[in-house]
Amino acid sequence: MREAREQLPTVLERFRNGDRTPVGVGSHRKTEAVMVPVEVFDELIAERARSVMQAAASVRAEGLVVEADVEAITERWARGEISTAQMRELVRRLYDAS
Numbered sequence: 001m002r003e004a005r006e007q008l009p010t011v012l013e014r015f016r017n018g019d020r021t022p023v024g025v026g027s028h029r030k031t032e033a034v035m036v037p038v039e040v041f042d043e044l045i046a047e048r049a050r051s052v053m054q055a056a057a058s059v060r061a062e063g064l065v066v067e068a069d070v071e072a073i074t075e076r077w078a079r080g081e082i083s084t085a086q087m088r089e090l091v092r093r094l095y096d097a098s
Contacts (some may be wrong), residue, residue, distance in 0.1 A: 001027060011035060041080075048078040069094055 004025045011023050015037040022040075024031035052074045056066050070091055077087035 045078065045080055048080070052078045067094075 007023075014021070020037055020040050023035045024033070025035060026032035055074070056071070059066050073082075073087055073090045073094075076082050077084065082090070
């Protein structure tokens with residue numbers, strides 16, 4: 001972590017200069033997090049939001065309705081608050097409980 005703190009100004013400068021290469025951070029040679037420029041993060045979140053909108057449109061085209069609980073879960077996923085695996089598990093639990 002000390003090395004990450006020392007490298008942070010250099011990484012931020014690279015990002016400011018247009019470098020979009022992700023930078024892994026962790027301890028004991030294990031990547032535990034990834035830093036990306038905010039523009040890259042925003043693009044990823046926007047792509048997730050588009051995916052959710054397209055899926056909802058597809059459901060509506062079939063004459064079905066997206067349940068509010070499912071919509072809340074997929075919106076959390078779109079914002080990057082939960083992983084894809086977590087989103088799938090939460091939706092699966094909704095239907096397993098039925």
